[in-house]
Amino acid sequence: MLPSRRGRPARVTAFAALLLVTAAAGALAGCGDTGGLRDAGATAAARSPARLWPGLPPASSPAYDIGEVEHARVEGVAVPGGDIRGVDPVAAVRAEIAAHPDDYAGTGARYHETSARMADCGTDDPEDTGDTEDTEDTEDTARDGCPVLRPYYRDLTGDGRPEMTLGFRLLPGRLTAVRVYTVEKDRLVRVMSYDDAVSAVELAGRAVVVRSPSEVAGYEYRLQWTWDADQRAMLLTSDEMLRADGGGDGDGDGDGHTGRPSPSASPSPSPSASSPSGDAP
Numbered sequence: 622m623l624p625s626r627r628g629r630p631a632r633v634t635a636f637a638a639l640l641l642v643t644a645a646a647g648a649l650a651g652c653g654d655t656g657g658l659r660d661a662g663a664t665a666a667a668r669s670p671a672r673l674w675p676g677l678p679p680a681s682s683p684a685y686d687i688g689e690v691e692h693a694r695v696e697g698v699a700v701p702g703g704d705i706r707g708v709d710p711v712a713a714v715r716a717e718i719a720a721h722p723d724d725y726a727g728t729g730a731r732y733h734e735t736s737a738r739m740a741d742c743g744t745d746d747p748e749d750t751g752d753t754e755d756t757e758d759t760e761d762t763a764r765d766g767c768p769v770l771r772p773y774y775r776d777l778t779g780d781g782r783p784e785m786t787l788g789f790r791l792l793p794g795r796l797t798a799v800r801v802y803t804v805e806k807d808r809l810v811r812v813m814s815y816d817d818a819v820s821a822v823e824l825a826g827r828a829v830v831v832r833s834p835s836e837v838a839g840y841e842y843r844l845q846w847t848w849d850a851d852q853r854a855m856l857l858t859s860d861e862m863l864r865a866d867g868g869g870d871g872d873g874d875g876d877g878h879t880g881r882p883s884p885s886a887s888p889s890p891s892p893s894a895s896s897p898s899g900d901a902p
Contacts, residue, residue, distance in 0.1 A: 692854045695802070695809040696720075703807040705785045710772045711742045713802060713809065714789050734792035741766030768792055777827045777855065778803060778848045784812070786829060791816060799831055801846075801855055813846050813855035820865075829855060841865040 695716050701707035718725040718736050725736040768790040774783035785802045799822055801813035815831060820841060823830040833842040845859035 690852050690854045691812060691814045693811045695811055698809045700804050700807050700809050703804055705804050708809055710787050711769050714769050732791045735768050738766055738768050742769050775824050839865055
């Protein structure tokens with residue numbers, strides 16, 4: 622038995638009944654569609670997820686090191702007054718090059734030209750570096766020939782202080798290194814690191830979004846990093862293949878890099894963690 626419903630008694634006055642009859646007669650006499658309900662057809666039956674190969678033993682560790690967490694102190698780079706805007710971005714890149722000589726030093730190193738062209742950077746003036754709000758007319762590089770791109774600043778951790786998003790070209794190929802730095806106890810700390818063929822980099826809210834070319838014509842990869850307070854790092858939280866704006870040629874980056882971009886980042890991971898890094902203008 623259905624429970625009784627409490628509330629107003631179901632009774633209609635004679636006047637109200639007359640109004641109902643009049644409205645019904647008007648609806649019958651009207652022409653055309655009055656906006657009533659329509660049959661949308663049969664609804665597909667809901668299906669629960671089907672688990673495949675239930676007898677397959679679960680994996681206990683990843684098959685590949687995809688560089689999920691990056692939290693590494695950058696040695697030898699000053700943070701004046703604990704403000705990341707005072708950090709010399711060129712010095713941050715030079716510190717990374719010095720920490721990974723196998724990747725940058727000597728003509729046999731894969732990014733030897735990046736190291737050689739750092740001489741064109743000089744020392745950047747922190748007051749002239751870019752901000753996400755007002756740098757659309759500034760140059761991407763500190764000076765001609767310098768592989769270091771201008772930095773952008775935005776609070777990505779939610780602590781009210783900006784982080785520095787920095788990029789530099791990995792030469793002689795066509796790859797780009799994307800890094801995010803924060804400050805902990807007046808020390809510079811790298812919390813995101815990603816190297817790949819890059820079509821665009823964006824800051825969306827408190828996330829870093831990297832777009833990379835795909836081998837499939839008209840599609841691109843969209844990877845998103847988001848701050849994780851437990852890991853104290855930007856984690857890869859989304860990896861999608863999407864229709865590219867305006868299509869695409871699907872030819873990769875011309876440097877042997879085609880197909881899905883690897884989420885592994887720095888060619889030589891830091892000892893502290895594996896390497897997997899506004900609104901951009």
